[in-house]
Amino acid sequence: MKTRLKNLLFNLFLVFLSLVFSFIFIEKIVLKYFSPVTDIPRVIHIDGMTRYKPNQKGVYRLANEYSAPFSINKNGWNSHHKEYLVERNQKLRIAIIGDSYIAGLETGYKFAIPYLLEEGLGPDEVEVYAFGIGGAHLAQYLHIFREEVIRFNPDIVVFLIIHGDFAPSYRKVQMASGRYGGTFLTLSLLPGNSIKVVPPKPYNSFWDLLLDFRTIRFSFYQYKLRTKISYIKNFVLDRQYKMNVDAEGLRNNFNSDKIVADYVVKEIASIAEIKNINLIFAMNGDTQSIYESIPSIDPSLTLKLNAMMGEIVKNRGGDFIDLHETFKNDFEVNNIKFEFKTDGHWNPYGHMKATETILNAIKRVLKMRVSMN
Missing domain, CATH: 1.20.5 (Single alpha-helices involved in coiled-coils or other helix-helix interfaces)
Structure with a gap:
């Protein structure tokens, strides 16, 4: 024995x-x-806000589909600008706020909306400051706008909204997404439809120690192991997702989504009015239904959010861009998809098409500003 x-x-x-x-x-x-394994930009909590750790460089990779350089500037944002200056110069200043779409790690910052906008408007006359971080949502956009963007005194602020920005702003079951999602500012919906602001939390740098292992970065980031496990889990539980949003949640939480969205836009608009800032809100289209000849899930579920957001923004005096029409019209002509195959983020073509529409909206706003002066 x-x-x-x-x-x-x-x-x-x-x-x-x-x-x-x-x-x-x-x-x-x-x-x-x-x-070679993907580099992952580390994050840090500075001045009450989670952002990328300043002055990092690396190459972001996903499977064999893309390999893109990133350059985190002195302020903690992925940008071709090495530093955002508080002092104004003679250039028009535009800030753009969003999540990973604006962070542009997947495409590389030179193929993402902020850089393309600056090139399209003319870098000698316009500077575009990007404030994007993966996992951010509506409530965090408000926080970034109030605590970070305002310091740079922009003339125009653009917000890029995706369908997954609503629920994580206030629903506890969806707040702590990713290794630092739980550090964002969130909102609590109280009886009587009043809103309580829940302050952001410091980031636990313990997770960065794990990222020092290539095996972890390769498995969980380069080959999206966590995402694949989620797909299997949702398949087993028969959960339907539309544009990375729980379809059942879209049906059940629409009124709450509307209350939260109106609160966020109202708070942003009140500050913008005082600071004489023009606001533009652009919202992603339902590309999933655009690609499907017979949509597997009713597209009105997601497009209802687009219509809701458009109504809220216009009622608060902002400009709204529905990118669904942009993508729908382009796909009918060119039959080119806007996302990477192995990742739901826009590819360079998607960024280019979105930029064209946002660029036209900015030009309309500029004409209006000139006529008012």
């Missing part, structure tokens, strides 16, 4: 030793020299 137990323990030790050496070999040899 003792001999059998001894042999079992010895065999288990050999298995453990084999796993350790395999891990070291993969970590130190394979993923370093033969299969």
